[in-house]
Amino acid sequence: MDFDHNTLVAFSKSYGLFYLMGMSVVVLLYAFWPNNRDRFDAAANSIIESEDKPCQ
Amino acid sequence: MFKTHYKLERNSVALALGIIVVSGIGGLVEIAPLFTIDETVEETQDMRTYTPLELMGRNIYISEGCYACHSQMVRTLRNEVERYGPYSLAVESKYDHPHLWGSKRTGPDLARVGAKYSDAWHVAHLINPRDVVPTSIMPKYGWLAKTPLEMKDLSLHLKAQQRVGVPYTDEQVENATADAYAQATPESAGQDGVLERYGEATNVRAFDGDPKTVTQMDALVAYLQIIGQLTQVPYADNNSEKKGE
Amino acid sequence: MMAQLTSSERQNIIAIGLAILIGGFTLAILGRNDILGIHALLFVAAGGLAIIVGARNLYKPEPSEDRSQSYYDDPSKVGIFLALIWGIFGMFIGDWIAWLMAFPDMTFSEGWSSFGRLRPSHTTGVIFGFGGNALIATSFHVVQRTSRARLPSQVLPWFVLWGYNLFCLLGVTGYFMGITQSREYAEPEWYADIWLVIVWVSYFGLYIWTLARRKEPHIYVSNWYYMAFILVVAVLHIVNNLAVPLSWGSAKSYSLFSGVQDAMTQWWYGHNAVAFFLTAGFLGMMYYYLPKRAQRPIYSYRMSIISFWGITFFYMWAGSHHLHYTALPHWVQNLGMSFSVMLLVPSWASAGNALMTLNGAWHRVRDDAVLRFMMVAAIFYGLSTFEGSFMAIRPVNSLSHYTDWTVGHVHSGALGWVAMIVFGSFYALVPWLWKRKSMYSARLIEVHFWLALAGTVVYVFALWNAGIIQGLMWRTYNDGGTLAYSFMESVDAMRPYYVARGIGGLLFLTGTILCLYNVWMTTRMATETDTESVDQSVATLQPAE
Numbered sequence: 061m062d063f064d065h066n067t068l069v070a071f072s073k074s075y076g077l078f079y080l081m082g083m084s085v086v087v088l089l090y091a092f093w094p095n096n097r098d099r100f101d102a103a104a105n106s107i108i109e110s111e112d113k114p115c116q
Numbered sequence: 117m118f119k120t121h122y123k124l125e126r127n128s129v130a131l132a133l134g135i136i137v138v139s140g141i142g143g144l145v146e147i148a149p150l151f152t153i154d155e156t157v158e159e160t161q162d163m164r165t166y167t168p169l170e171l172m173g174r175n176i177y178i179s180e181g182c183y184a185c186h187s188q189m190v191r192t193l194r195n196e197v198e199r200y201g202p203y204s205l206a207v208e209s210k211y212d213h214p215h216l217w218g219s220k221r222t223g224p225d226l227a228r229v230g231a232k233y234s235d236a237w238h239v240a241h242l243i244n245p246r247d248v249v250p251t252s253i254m255p256k257y258g259w260l261a262k263t264p265l266e267m268k269d270l271s272l273h274l275k276a277q278q279r280v281g282v283p284y285t286d287e288q289v290e291n292a293t294a295d296a297y298a299q300a301t302p303e304s305a306g307q308d309g310v311l312e313r314y315g316e317a318t319n320v321r322a323f324d325g326d327p328k329t330v331t332q333m334d335a336l337v338a339y340l341q342i343i344g345q346l347t348q349v350p351y352a353d354n355n356s357e358k359k360g361e
Numbered sequence: 362m363m364a365q366l367t368s369s370e371r372q373n374i375i376a377i378g379l380a381i382l383i384g385g386f387t388l389a390i391l392g393r394n395d396i397l398g399i400h401a402l403l404f405v406a407a408g409g410l411a412i413i414v415g416a417r418n419l420y421k422p423e424p425s426e427d428r429s430q431s432y433y434d435d436p437s438k439v440g441i442f443l444a445l446i447w448g449i450f451g452m453f454i455g456d457w458i459a460w461l462m463a464f465p466d467m468t469f470s471e472g473w474s475s476f477g478r479l480r481p482s483h484t485t486g487v488i489f490g491f492g493g494n495a496l497i498a499t500s501f502h503v504v505q506r507t508s509r510a511r512l513p514s515q516v517l518p519w520f521v522l523w524g525y526n527l528f529c530l531l532g533v534t535g536y537f538m539g540i541t542q543s544r545e546y547a548e549p550e551w552y553a554d555i556w557l558v559i560v561w562v563s564y565f566g567l568y569i570w571t572l573a574r575r576k577e578p579h580i581y582v583s584n585w586y587y588m589a590f591i592l593v594v595a596v597l598h599i600v601n602n603l604a605v606p607l608s609w610g611s612a613k614s615y616s617l618f619s620g621v622q623d624a625m626t627q628w629w630y631g632h633n634a635v636a637f638f639l640t641a642g643f644l645g646m647m648y649y650y651l652p653k654r655a656q657r658p659i660y661s662y663r664m665s666i667i668s669f670w671g672i673t674f675f676y677m678w679a680g681s682h683h684l685h686y687t688a689l690p691h692w693v694q695n696l697g698m699s700f701s702v703m704l705l706v707p708s709w710a711s712a713g714n715a716l717m718t719l720n721g722a723w724h725r726v727r728d729d730a731v732l733r734f735m736m737v738a739a740i741f742y743g744l745s746t747f748e749g750s751f752m753a754i755r756p757v758n759s760l761s762h763y764t765d766w767t768v769g770h771v772h773s774g775a776l777g778w779v780a781m782i783v784f785g786s787f788y789a790l791v792p793w794l795w796k797r798k799s800m801y802s803a804r805l806i807e808v809h810f811w812l813a814l815a816g817t818v819v820y821v822f823a824l825w826n827a828g829i830i831q832g833l834m835w836r837t838y839n840d841g842g843t844l845a846y847s848f849m850e851s852v853d854a855m856r857p858y859y860v861a862r863g864i865g866g867l868l869f870l871t872g873t874i875l876c877l878y879n880v881w882m883t884t885r886m887a888t889e890t891d892t893e894s895v896d897q898s899v900a901t902l903q904p905a906e
Binding site: 127129131139141175181183189196199203208216219221222252253254258259 | 633
């Protein structure tokens with residue numbers, strides 16, 4: 061059989077690692093992308109302001 | 117207006133999908149190969165299924181939450197093998213729906229408890245553990261000896277087991293109730309049927325010491341006596357190589 | 362509760378109640394020869410109750426004010442009380458069974474009160490009853506504030522809240538009757554599980570619907586965590602609970618998987634329930650209430666995002682560390698161990714982020730017990746994630762597994778992190794929600810803080826000792842090369858620690874009762890008279906003064 065246990069395990073072991081690295085790169089890029097900085101700052105500060113009413 | 121709204125919605129859906137994908141892959145990579153694991157589970161010739169009485173005993177073990185304090189998994193560590201017996205093999209719980217490996221040993225591991233004590237010891241111990249083991253902190257299970265075992269829908273139990281993949285024969289399903297009764301009632305007419313369907317080595321005894329009624333105690337003790345005894349493979353001499361690498 | 366609903370919404374409640382009633386009645390008839398017949402009556406009662414409440418209020422006046430001008434907080438208010446009531450119930454059972462481990466006859470002789478049936482009632486009561494209701498209540502509050510949008514439905518939040526509590530009740534009453542799947546932290550049987558899926562899908566729908574109405578393109582990070590909690594718990598719940606019931610009329614089912622697959626599925630669930638129920642959701646809580654209470658933005662928003670994906674990603678692989686040295690294949694054990702160790706990075710990033718947010722406001726932490734609850738929560742979060750990664754290392758696990766060390770670890774997370782962040786958030790939230798100037802008694806909060814902290818420390822230290830002694834006794838050899846201690850000797854050695862644990866638990870329980878009293882008295886205080894925004898006045902509040 062082509063798709064046996066060993067194939068699955070080998071796939072898990074190898075591509076699992078690539079996936080881990082790729083995933084980390086994407087997340088770090090997103091978090092440190094310069095254009096996102098203002099957006100993050102705005103979000104962090106937005107909850108401190110208090111208007112206890114939905115925006116109209 | 118519609119456009120910005122659409123874009124906003126897209127963000128939240130993307131977030132949801134991202135979470136599913138990122139978290140899902142870990143689970144898949146780790147669990148998917150286990151479904152082809154039959155290929156690595158040890159081969160056994162002598163593995164039998166639980167008898168209906170033992171299965172009901174197992175259900176009582178589950179209902180009473182025994183798994184919260186007793187594991188059924190001897191790890192591959194020298195001290196555990198010396199304390200309890202041969203380490204547990206994957207094949208031993210092949211028919212366990214659900215598994216009862218447990219996570220805590222407030223009491224000792226039970227993977228090798230089968231055939232270790234007498235029925236009378238188990239009955240006395242379950243009625244009041246401190247009669248047998250003076251400093252035990254186990255709860256008393258006196259009501260088990262007084263409660264008759266519910267046996268009428270045993271065929272349904274075996275049928276459901278069949279559906280999840282346990283190889284019960286249709287004959288075993290049909291005779292489930294009769295077999296449960298016969299296993300706890302020695303010298304009864306059904307005794308030969310039990311031995312024929314589940315093997316000559318099957319315990320046929322009045323487990324609670326009273327052959328007249330089949331109680332929950334009968335079932336639980338029947339189960340305790342078969343734990344780790346469904347196959348003799350773990351006890352074979354040549355079973356020293358590590359599994360699952 | 363019903364005053365904010367229009368009459369068509371009240372009709373919807375009656376319709377939903379009717380559907381539950383009919384469903385429950387059908388189940389009761391199908392299961393008339395089984396214990397299911399009795400248990401299904403809970404559905405009938407719940408449906409009937411919804412119909413009665415809806416019908417009695419059907420012709421009462423409709424809400425006069427424009428509802429879109431305000432947030433919808435009634436479900437959060439009820440959720441806070443439900444959380445605290447479940448908390449007291451669950452902690453009471455927990456402390457009872459803690460004493461049972463030192464004095465095993467301190468119970469009744471009937472089956473319902475034996476340790477094995479009480480124990481899942483404790484775990485379900487505190488994790489799902491206390492923790493779950495706290496998550497639902499705060500998530501409704503946070504998602505509206507951060508989206509600046511009102512919940513889009515008035516009926517759905519009630520369905521989610523009460524439906525969820527019906528699930529918890531089905532679970533706990535089931536255990537008392539011996540109905541359980543024996544899957545740790547997923548004990549309720551198939552019909553309760555299906556019911557939870559319905560509730561949970563509604564919860565997700567409601568949450569994403571509210572987010573879709575938000576006014577900003579960026580979604581505040583708390584919502585990411587709440588969303589991960591909702592979504593992943595749904596996946597875990599469905600996969601782990603796959604089972605075949607004997608029939609539609611039987612409470613009993615057999616799990617689809619068996620043996621090693623089943624063990625792996627169960628602990629994949631079990632560990633990720635810790636990750637996404639007991640961590641992600643409560644981090645969402647922390648990322649909103651901590652900055653809000655401290656009046657300082659989160660130290661690093663970027664770090665909160667990075668650790669979010671780290672947690673979402675790493676946790677899923679870690680479950681197999683519950684099965685070291687078992688019949689599970691070695692590579693899966695090693696994978697679980699490696700990822701458990703890596704998990705320390707996003708975990709400490711989150712804990713550090715919380716503490717750094719407080720940096721510069723330590724004088725407020727000193728004076729404000731509410732902020733102190735949150736700080737201690739972050740510290741315990743850091744401690745127990747470190748301990749968790751440590752215990753996932755195979756050789757360490759060979760000592761710690763199966764012992765009370767594991768139980769101590771869990772409680773350092775559950776009491777120190779989960780419960781502390783809940784109490785901190787509740788004390789911050791209650792005056793805002795009820796528009797009171799402050800909590801009823803700052804002194805009671807102070808007392809609660811010290812009771813909770815003392816209880817946690819006593820508990821955790823007792824079980825550290827217990828677990829390590831137990832683990833060592835099991836593996837100690839004589840000079841002659843035989844095992845030095847019998848199993849019973851290790852049991853006897855536990856007694857003083859079990860007593861200490863019972864005392865620690867009692868302190869913690871007492872604190873929770875004070876919390877409920879304090880919240881109740883706060884809701885009975887006069888509304889704040891000045892009309893300025895409540896949030897602003899809370900900002901300058903110093904309860905300890």
